[in-house]
Amino acid sequence: MNSALKAFTIALLAAPFAVPAQPYPAKPIRTIMTLGAGGSAEAAARAISHKLTESMGQAVIIEAMGGAGGAIGASAVARAAPDGYTLLFGTTSALVLRRFLVKNMPYDTLRDFTPIIPVGETISCVVAGPSIPGNTLAEVIDYARRNPGKVSFGSSGIGTTHHLSGGIIEQLSGAKMVHVPYKGGSQGVLDTVAGRVQLMFGTLGTMTPQLGPGKLRLLAINNGKRYPGTPDVPTIAEVLPGYDRPPSWVGYLGPAGMAPPLVQRLHGELNKAILAPDTVALLATQGILADTTSSAEFATFIRRNFDAAEKLMKAAGIEAE
Numbered sequence: 551m552n553s554a555l556k557a558f559t560i561a562l563l564a565a566p567f568a569v570p571a572q573p574y575p576a577k578p579i580r581t582i583m584t585l586g587a588g589g590s591a592e593a594a595a596r597a598i599s600h601k602l603t604e605s606m607g608q609a610v611i612i613e614a615m616g617g618a619g620g621a622i623g624a625s626a627v628a629r630a631a632p633d634g635y636t637l638l639f640g641t642t643s644a645l646v647l648r649r650f651l652v653k654n655m656p657y658d659t660l661r662d663f664t665p666i667i668p669v670g671e672t673i674s675c676v677v678a679g680p681s682i683p684g685n686t687l688a689e690v691i692d693y694a695r696r697n698p699g700k701v702s703f704g705s706s707g708i709g710t711t712h713h714l715s716g717g718i719i720e721q722l723s724g725a726k727m728v729h730v731p732y733k734g735g736s737q738g739v740l741d742t743v744a745g746r747v748q749l750m751f752g753t754l755g756t757m758t759p760q761l762g763p764g765k766l767r768l769l770a771i772n773n774g775k776r777y778p779g780t781p782d783v784p785t786i787a788e789v790l791p792g793y794d795r796p797p798s799w800v801g802y803l804g805p806a807g808m809a810p811p812l813v814q815r816l817h818g819e820l821n822k823a824i825l826a827p828d829t830v831a832l833l834a835t836q837g838i839l840a841d842t843t844s845s846a847e848f849a850t851f852i853r854r855n856f857d858a859a860e861k862l863m864k865a866a867g868i869e870a871e
Contacts, residue, residue, distance in 0.1 A: 584620025590755030620644025
């Protein structure tokens with residue numbers, strides 16, 4: 551062995567082996583929802599996850615953690631490793647509004663998460679059950695005003711968009727109602743049909759299966775404009791002047807510190823999955839209008855949501871409890 555070859559051999563044996571990085575994903579991806587199981591969000595998340603499973607070659611598992619207005623699920627993702635194997639299917643309620651309604655938040659959305667991509671705006675509404683009179687929102691509000699403390703409204707949890715919506719209506723109308731928070735919208739809907747609560751705020755997709763005689767009455771759409779699918783149903787703002795609808799969207803985020811190439815890969819895969827024609831159609835049936843942006847635009851959008859939410863809270867006189 552000549553001296554050059556001998557030196558190379560010694561150097562090669564002394565050097566640590568360079569282990570090639572595993573291709574991503576090398577194992578199943580866990581997606582945590584900040585809403586309870588059984589509602590429109592789960593149907594949407596499962597449709598998107600099915601597309602991801604096909605395109606990425608690994609199972610994308612959905613896990614519902616809707617307790618504490620979504621804070622339990624969001625906290626789990628905030629504590630996870632930023633390796634792309636734990637994602638958050640999050641809502642405005644858990645990521646923006648809860649900070650203004652609940653003290654001692656366990657996470658800071660702007661510090662503890664990496665925005666990946668928005669899925670779209672949710673179409674929300676307010677419905678009445680058979681245990682309260684009135685065929686319109688104005689009639690129901692009048693009844694609640696004349697019967698302080700006797701009308702209850704359900705939501706998917708403290709600090710959610712739907713909780714805040716009910717609170718703003720109370721402030722503007724002078725009605726005194728009792729808030730009943732649930733871990734998810736589905737149980738609240740069933741309790742409204744059964745007469746255990748009189749009103750329910752939630753997504754239209756969650757309410758739709760129970761709309762009909764003897765069940766739920768659709769009183770108003772909780773969005774900035776009427777929903778094309780229910781053109782004869784007014785918005786809350788049309789009925790109650792001065793009402794400003796809280797922001798309401800769903801989107802994907804990861805833990806803070808995710809590598810930019812990983813974020814780009816996930817954004818690309820998710821964007822294809824969300825905007826696939828069959829996914830867009832399914833999302834519409836669940837009351838979600840698909841509308842994606844870049845990761846950077848999503849981050850800016852979230853920051854602006856905090857400014858808008860703060861103004862809403864001050865205008866409505868709502869403080870953290």
